[in-house]
Amino acid sequence: MSVVGIDFGAQSTKIGVARNKGIDIIANEVSNRQTPSLVGFGARSRQIGEGAKTQETSNLKNTIGNLKRLIGRTFSDPDVQLEQDYTCAQICDVNGQAGVEVNYVGKKEKFTAIQLVAMYLTKIRDITSKELKTPVTDVTISVPAWFTDVQRRAMLDAGEIAGLKVLRLINDTTATALGWGITKLDLPGPEEKPRRVMFVDIGYSDYTASIVEFRKGELNVKATAYDHHFGxxxxxxxxxxxxxxxxxxxxxxxxxxxxxxxxxxxxxxxxxxxxxxxxxxxxxxxxxxxxxxxxxxxxxxxxxxxxxxxxxDRVTVPIEQVLAEAKLKPEDIDSVEMVGGCTRVPAIKEAVSKFFGKNLSFTLNQDEAIARGCAFGCAILSPVFRVRDFSVHDIVTYPIEFTWEQSADIPDEDTSLTVFNRGNVMPSTKILTFYRKQPFDLEARYAKPEMLPGKINPWVGRFSVKGVKADANDDFMICKLKARLNLHGILNLESGYYVEDMEVEEPVPEDGEKKEGDAMDTDAKSDEQPKKTRKVKKQVRKGDLPISSGTASLEQGFKDNWIERENSMYMDDKLIAETDEKKNELEGTIYEMRDKIDSIYADFASDEEKDKLRTKLSDLEDWLYEDGENATKSVYVAKLDEIRFLAGPIVQRHREKADAERQAILQAQEEEAARKRAEIDAKRKVEEEAKKTAEGTKEDKADAEMKDAPTEGESTPENAETEKQ
Missing domain, CATH: 3.90.640.10 (ATPase, substrate binding domain, subdomain 4)
Known part of the structure; x- marks a missing residue:
């Protein structure tokens, strides 16, 4: 099971994977650590990533970038119209969504931004699978903090079409903060003052500033501000x-x-x-x-x-906004971390440094910090990786309110309620209580549309609560609805149920009665006396209420059709790539065989065989550049087989001789090695015999000396002469 974090950028995408007890940023098919966020359409197939970048200039009107700026938007949105300045492909309306019109396989086609992102994520999936040598499904994907509910749902739909299970959509600066904090071992404890860090992320198309508080084992996002058009x-x-x-x-x-x-x-x-x-x-x-x-x-x-x-002039605006929202001053910030490619611009660094009056911090990789944080986020959610305990508490970006029709039986009832305020911790669950006698509808929407990027519709979803009816006494049914803003930052009405106020009896502790923790037992007779009870009203859950939801997520029918279409285009691309590979192989084989028949194969073929092979190669070359330009994979394979049929015997003879020569060389090498081993053994034997001979000579000499030496009491001739005198 893989752990993958994807930093999906407007210009390029980085992929982080958990392995080797850390996070690696993997390279694509041309060994780049970032893959262009481009999708291109051609006369025969699609080109995605590096392939699209290579042919971008020659195929401008059919190459689309800035994909994350289009997803979840409508064609009429002024922000989408602005994107036309940065892409030559024709942006258009596709069933109410922003999309593009391109020439694909010889005809005009329209694709929504969701489909385009799904195509791109499929490429990212393949790059990762090839590197890890295992199928990839579970991923975490970064999105800008300013993404709305509809944009986040669109990203999840795109991931599903691409065959990915998105464990979490994580905000860019939150991912950066996670990557920064999870590796720190010196964070303050729960009772200490938190370490406050501001993350300034200026990328290719947008600018985000977040203040994050760190304590040991957790991070809390305090505030976030952004400029959607600064990059x-x-x-x-x-x-x-x-x-x-x-x-x-x-x-x-x-x-x-x-x-x-x-x-x-x-x-x-x-x-x-x-x-x-x-x-x-x-x-x-x-x-x-x-x-x-x-x-x-x-x-x-x-x-x-x-x-x-x-x-x-706008550099410090988001910084001022985020400080004001967090109710902090510049001096309250312990460090300022700069990430994103645009933070390398000297004027930007100078402006931010001057604002805070201190040096900026560049301890993170400015291009890869988000991808690393995403990979950590995925590892935390994965059951197969052990990661240091670290809690991530993000915040609600836009306030969300629920509205409903006023009940005829409650004339003074309020008809709206802001359930999730800006700055609330996320994920979060709230219980809504309604008193109703019949089924009713609720609508969720953003409470302050002016805060949304562009002209995004503030509508979030519509929910119908079924099974509501008055009780036997024609009293209201007490309906409880569970609203949840989940890990992705997406709102759902997860469940509904109804309760009844019921009187239940509960024991009343008496004076002198043994309470839990008393040191002494009471008289045993007290157990035989009846205990006092009291009646209290409590709400008891009695049953579930069905809820039908209408949200911005794709209908399953649409999704299934797009999954089928993506799979079909993917297989077509794969076939085209394999066909081109076989065509290149055929072309290379023609040139290689033509060269070898007059060089290394010359002595292994008769003149007749050479003539036949040359003729075949010449015919195939003519065919390849005329009728065979756009042949199928099977035809190229058949042509390769024709060459192998004629060249096979020649190649076999050459191989047999080469094998024989190799065998002879190996045998000679073995004989030489055996000879050297014999020489070494003989030399060693001679040395051992010489050593033994030398040791024997020493022993003989020692014996002789012992034999000549006088024993105790024996007189030598000289001594005898002395004694006579």
Whole structure:
């Protein structure tokens, strides 16, 4: 079972996985640690991720990015209209949802943003499965904190279409905070002052600031503020607009009239922006941009800052808002963590640092912090991984109210109630009580529509409570409804039941009666006396109330159709990829065999065999570049078999000789090794015999010396002579 966290970004996506006792960010098929969030449509198949990025310039009108900016939105939303500035594909209305119209397999097709995100998540699933060598289902996906109920439901639907089980949708800055806090061993205890950290996340398209309090084993999000239209792409667009004016004046070309030229300039502006983050000036050069004109320009960092001054003036606005909401001052913040690619811009770092009057913290990987936090979040929810106990308490982003029709029997009844206030802890459950004599409906909606991004409909859901009726005395039924804002930040009316006020008897403790914890027993006779009781009214659950819900989630029929369509397109893409692979294999085999028949295979084929093979290769080459350009996989396989049929005997002879030579070499090596071993053994034997001989000589010499030495009391000739004298 895998543990996967997905940082689904507007420009690119990062994938974190739990393994090797930590979190790894995995690379895609071209070894990049981030995958472009792009879906492209072609004449034969789809290209997703890196494939879409490769052909983006040549297929602009059929390549779609900024997917998370479109999901869960309507075509009429002004924020969706704004996205047209950042994509050349035609954004359109698809059954009330924002989508795109593209050319796919030779015909015009429309796809909703949910379908596009599902296509992309399928690619992410495949990248992860290939890396982990196991099927991937359970994931955690990051979303902006400002996502509404409809956007979150759309993300869950997209995940289901892609064959993923989304364990949790986690807010971007909450994921970052989790990744930061779960590894800290020095957090304050429950009774100590919490450590307050502000996370400033400025990515490609939006800006979020959150204040999070940390204690040992838990984090509490205190407040969050955001700017939906502040990110790296706004800097890129400002640069591109500047170059458009400069090129029009200097080179007499108008890139605003040419989507391809605009796109190339936009990509070059992004690279230049990154260079300017580390250098005071940077050049731009694009060959044959438009009408065969080569363009060049030089931009200084202060020039860029003047272009985006209106943006820089907004840098501290979300920070001020989040501090005001948390009722804190800048000095109350212990550290400021900067994440997101756009926080590398020097002017942004300087503005935030100046606001707080202290150095900023960059201890997290600015690009991968969210993915790591998502993976930790998934590991916490997974039954197969042991993770340090760490509680995550997020907050409600927008206040949610319930409204209902006034009961005719209760003329002064209120008809609305804000159930979940902004800043309430999430997940959260509330019990609503109604007095009714007949079935009734409730509607959930956001209490302050002006807080929502764009023009998103504040409606959240409609719920019908069934089975309600008056009792035998024509009194109200007391209805209890359980409303829950779950881990994903999605509202549901989970269950309903009705209760009755009933009188029940409960014992009344008497003076002198033994209470729990008394040190001494009372007289045994007291047990025989009747105990006093009292009647109290209590609400007793009597039965369930069926609830039918109408929410922004996809109807099951639609979902099933889109799952079937996605699976069909996926299999088509897979077949096309396998067909291209076989076509490339055939082309490579033709060139390889043509070269080898005159080199390494030359001595293993007769002239007749060579002529037949050359003729076949030439015919297949002509066919491949004419009639065989768009053949099927089975045809390419058959053509490969034709080559193998003619070349097989030749290749076999070469292989047999090579095997024989290899065997001879191995045998020679073994004989040489045996010879060396024999030499070593012989040398060792000689050395041992020499050693034994030397030891024997020493022993003989020692014996001789012992034999010549005089024993005690024996006289030598010299001594004898002395004695005579």
């Amino acid at each position: 790296g792409r706004n800097f890129d667009k400002a640069l591109t607009e500047h170059f458009a004016d400069e090129f029009k004046e200097k080179f007499k070309i108008d890139i605003r009239t040419n989507p391809k030229a605009w796109s190339r300039t936009f990509a070059a502006a992004e690279k230049l922006k990154k260079i300017l983050s580390a250098n005071p000036a940077a050049p731009l050069s694009i060959e044959s941009l438009m009408e065969d004109v080569d363009v060049r320009a030089l931009v200084k960092r202060d020039e860029l800052e003047s272009m985006v001054q209106s943006l820089l």
